[in-house]
Amino acid sequence: MKSHYRIGFFLLLAPLGLWLALLVVIPHIDMLTISLRDRVAPREYVFSFVNYQEFFSEPLYWNTFVRTATMSITATVLTLLIAFPIAYYIAKVLRGRSKRLLFLMCLIPFWVSELVRTYGWMILLRETGVVSKILVWAGILDKPVEMLYNDAAIMTGLIYTSLLFMVVPLVTTLDSLDDSLIEASYDLGGNGFSTLREIVIPHAMPGIVSGSIVVFMLTLGNYLTPNLLGGKDSLWFTEQIYTQFITRFNWELGAAFGFLLLLLSSVIVFGGLKLSRQTLSEALK
Amino acid sequence: MIPSLPQPRAYRVTYKVYVTLFFVYLIAPLLVVAVFAFNDSLFPSLPWNGFTLDWFIGREQPRLGIFYDDPLLKSISTSAWVAVWVTLLSLLVGTCNAFLFEREQFPFRNLLYMLMLTPLVIPGVILGISILIFSNSLVNGIEELFGYEMETLRPGLALVVAGQFAFITTIATLVISARLRKFDASLEEAAMNLGASKLTAVFTITIPYLSPALLGAGIVAFLMSFENFNTTLMLVGSDAPLTITMFDRLREGSTPALNAVSLLLMAASGTLALFSILVQGGKDDV
Numbered sequence: 273m274k275s276h277y278r279i280g281f282f283l284l285l286a287p288l289g290l291w292l293a294l295l296v297v298i299p300h301i302d303m304l305t306i307s308l309r310d311r312v313a314p315r316e317y318v319f320s321f322v323n324y325q326e327f328f329s330e331p332l333y334w335n336t337f338v339r340t341a342t343m344s345i346t347a348t349v350l351t352l353l354i355a356f357p358i359a360y361y362i363a364k365v366l367r368g369r370s371k372r373l374l375f376l377m378c379l380i381p382f383w384v385s386e387l388v389r390t391y392g393w394m395i396l397l398r399e400t401g402v403v404s405k406i407l408v409w410a411g412i413l414d415k416p417v418e419m420l421y422n423d424a425a426i427m428t429g430l431i432y433t434s435l436l437f438m439v440v441p442l443v444t445t446l447d448s449l450d451d452s453l454i455e456a457s458y459d460l461g462g463n464g465f466s467t468l469r470e471i472v473i474p475h476a477m478p479g480i481v482s483g484s485i486v487v488f489m490l491t492l493g494n495y496l497t498p499n500l501l502g503g504k505d506s507l508w509f510t511e512q513i514y515t516q517f518i519t520r521f522n523w524e525l526g527a528a529f530g531f532l533l534l535l536l537s538s539v540i541v542f543g544g545l546k547l548s549r550q551t552l553s554e555a556l557k
Numbered sequence: 558m559i560p561s562l563p564q565p566r567a568y569r570v571t572y573k574v575y576v577t578l579f580f581v582y583l584i585a586p587l588l589v590v591a592v593f594a595f596n597d598s599l600f601p602s603l604p605w606n607g608f609t610l611d612w613f614i615g616r617e618q619p620r621l622g623i624f625y626d627d628p629l630l631k632s633i634s635t636s637a638w639v640a641v642w643v644t645l646l647s648l649l650v651g652t653c654n655a656f657l658f659e660r661e662q663f664p665f666r667n668l669l670y671m672l673m674l675t676p677l678v679i680p681g682v683i684l685g686i687s688i689l690i691f692s693n694s695l696v697n698g699i700e701e702l703f704g705y706e707m708e709t710l711r712p713g714l715a716l717v718v719a720g721q722f723a724f725i726t727t728i729a730t731l732v733i734s735a736r737l738r739k740f741d742a743s744l745e746e747a748a749m750n751l752g753a754s755k756l757t758a759v760f761t762i763t764i765p766y767l768s769p770a771l772l773g774a775g776i777v778a779f780l781m782s783f784e785n786f787n788t789t790l791m792l793v794g795s796d797a798p799l800t801i802t803m804f805d806r807l808r809e810g811s812t813p814a815l816n817a818v819s820l821l822l823m824a825a826s827g828t829l830a831l832f833s834i835l836v837q838g839g840k841d842d843v
Contacts, residue, residue, distance in 0.1 A: 280755070284657040287650040292672050295723035296679075299687035302694055358579050361572065364559050376834070377580060383830040384587060385784035387800050388819040391807060392586025395593060395601050395816075402589055405603040432586070451559050458562060493680020496786050500807060510682045510787075517686055517791065527690060530683045541678060 300534075307527035323528035333512060333529070340509040341536060343423070344491040347430040348484050351438045354431065355483070359442030360472070364451070378439045386433060390500045393429050394420060397501070421503035429497040434490060438483040445479030446472070481548040485541050492537050509533055587823065594816035601813045612817040623817045632802040633818075639714060639798055640782040643721045647778045648771060650722075651729030655767075658730075659737045676724035685791030688720050713794030720788040725781050729774040736770035737763075769836055776833040780826055 310320035327333050362374050381389055396402050397419040407413040419425060449472065457467040473480070498508035509529065516526030593601040597609035599619060614622045623629055658670055676684065692710040700706050709715045740763060748758035764771075786800045793801050799818075806815060 281657075281661055281663070284653045284661065285663075287653045288657060288669065288673065291650055291723070291726060292669075294691075295688060295719060296672070296676055296684075299691035300679075302691045303683075303687040306690055354579070357572070357575060361576050365572075367560075374576075374580075377583065379830075380587070381583065383780065383826045384823050385786075385800065385819075385826070387784070387786060387803050387807075388590055388822060389586055391803075391811070391815065391819060392588075392590040394807070395589045396586060398602075400600065400602045402603055432582070435583070454559050455562065489678060489680065493682055493787065495682055495790065496804070500804075510680070513682055513686060514790070517689070523690065526686060530686050533680060534683050537678070537680060 303527045304531055306524055307531050309524060311524065323525045324532075326525060327528060327532065336507045336509050336512055337532065337536075339507055340492060340533075341540075343426070343430075344488055347427060347434060347491045348488045350427070351431050351434045351487050352480065352484060355435055355438035355442060356476075356480075359439050359446055359479075362439075363443045363446035364449070364454075375443060378436055378443075381432065382436050386496055389432060390429055390497055393425070393432065393501060397425055397428075420501060421505070423502070426498050426502040426506060426508075429501045430491050430494065433494070433497060434487040437486045437490065441479040441483040441486075442476060443479075445476045449475045477548060481544055485544050488540060488544075489537055492533065590816050590819045591823065593813050594820045596813055599812060601811060601816050612813040619812070621812075621814060623814050623821070626814060629799075629802060629814075629818065632797050632799045635714065635796050636783050636798040636800070639717055639721065640779045642718045643725055643782040644775050644778040646718070646722050647726040647729040648733075648775055650726050651733050651774060652767070652771070654726070654730040655733040655737045659734055673727060673730060676727045679724070681724070681785070681787030682791060684723055685720050685788040688716060688723065688788075689791055692716055692719075711794065712792055714796055716792040716794075717789050717798065720792045721782045721785050724788070725778045728781070729778055732774040732777065733767060733770050736767055740766055772836050773833050776829050780829060784822075784826075 307323055308319060308321065309317040310322045312318055327337075358378070362371055362378070366374060394401070398404070399416050399418040399420070401419070404413065404416040404419060408416055453471055453475075454467055457471050462470065493510060495508065495510040495514065498506040499511060502508065510533070513526050513529045513533070516522045516529060520526075589601075594612055595608050595610070597606040598604075610622075612620070612622055614624055616622070616625050654673060658666070658673075689712065696707050696710045744762050744766075745755075745758045748762050749755060753761065783798075784800060786804065789798055789801060790804075797805070799822075803815060803818065
């Protein structure tokens with residue numbers, strides 16, 4: 273039976289085609305074309321690279337871009353370092369009911385809006401906030417300290433938002449590691465460190481890669497956390513895009529920024545996939 | 558490293574302390590949000606001034622409780638309206654996609670599958686601006702051709718629904734596909750042998766089998782839509798959904814009324830989460 277000539281097939285294909293064409297493919301092509309034009313007179317445009325030139329010649333834009341990328345990479349690495357022992361604990365140390373309970377607890381932030389989570393950090397970290405008051409009360413600080421509006425605050429919030437996306441793939445891959453392999457490693461004279469390096473980490477690699485990719489992407493595209501926890505000086509690239517679009521109404525430059533961010537995210541995602549020899553569909557599972 | 562291997566006591570204790578600290582970190586921000594919803598003070602901060610329900614049921618400024626805060630209530634209903642549309646549309650398209658990718662063989666299948674996944678890899682802000690640009694081009698094009706201005710495609714709720722639908726559909730597709738993959742197609746053939754048409758077989762056998770996945774995907778879609786901020790921010794018009802309203806108020810300086818909204822949000826999504834775990838956990842791991 274030649275299935276792709278049946279009417280049912282086209283009825284199934286139509287929603288997919290419409291969705292991808294109208295909301296994903298054409299809008300991005302449109303964004304690219306707008307970023308490649310220059311307004312010479314009202315409603316008159318010419319093809320030009322002027323928006324990209326502006327990006328590279330204005331240090332503020334360029335620096336914000338690099339800063340966003342490095343902060344995102346740092347956040348990804350820190351998230352991995354913090355999440356790995358937790359995932360290992362859940363997957364390999366705990367059994368039964370407590371294992372399920374702790375795993376579900378890791379999912380809690382996912383069910384709570386990012387706005388609420390960030391608001392929680394604001395209450396904790398600001399000058400009149402809980403942490404500062406408790407430290408003063410305990411005698412560690414003389415007077416309240418503003419802990420909001422700096423890079424450490426942004427980092428705390430970003431890692432908090434990302435943890436779940438790292439813990440889940442790590443637990444899934446570590447769960448499939450047979451305990452007897454760890455025992456065998458010890459029998460053959462390995463210690464904790466060498467077992468971790470030779471057995472556990474290579475086995476967990478698919479989880480590490482897919483977790484890192486998702487975390488990096490989400491961090492790079494984040495707007496809320498840097499904006500609220502970092503204040504006016506957070507210098508996050510998505511804020512530049514927002515400013516160009518909504519405040520300055522310079523869509524050409526904003527589109528160029530958007531395209532550059534998309535490019536950066538794709539390059540790093542595909543670099544990560546190539547390095548670990550995975551495909552996107554495996555990583556997103 | 559694993560319980561069957563002996564480890565020094567210090568190692569085990571350190572590990573336990575680390576795990577405990579981790580969960581303190583995880584719970585702390587949510588806990589303070591919840592607790593300060595009941596603090597009898599104009600600011601969500603210490604000291605604790607005693608318990609009050611004013612931030613829920615206070616009738617006038619400066620202690621306006623959320624049940625009497627009309628703009629806030631309106632934004633909640635706006636969010637719910639958007640979320641219902643996004644959920645229905647993404648379930649519909651997600652189910653079609655699942656049948657397409659699990660049942661059919663056709664040219665460019667892998668390419669389309671990759672394209673189907675891309676909305677998950679595109680940062681939300683960029684998805685938002687690209688849809689904003691394209692809808693603007695559409696409006697301008699239609700205006701030039703027919704002299705008619707399509708107001709629905711200006712920034713507003715229709716675009717918000719479109720923007721959220723654009724990436725939530727991918728998630729719905731993945732959840733529904735995973736369940737459809739486990740379906741034994743011979744059940745459908747049996748129904749057809751007994752005289753059912755293909756469509757009847759699908760609707761009486763396959764769709765009921767998919768229902769836990771549909772419910773699960775529906776709950777996730779609803780919550781993701783309700784809580785979405787990045788894409789919504791770029792597409793919103795004059796009617797603001799809840800996240801946008803809360804964001805504006807947060808920047809103006811907040812009263813514990815925001816804690817009260819947050820607490821209700823957490824309670825609602827927590828209930829939905831529990832419900833979806835019960836629905837899915839009992840039958841299958843989707």
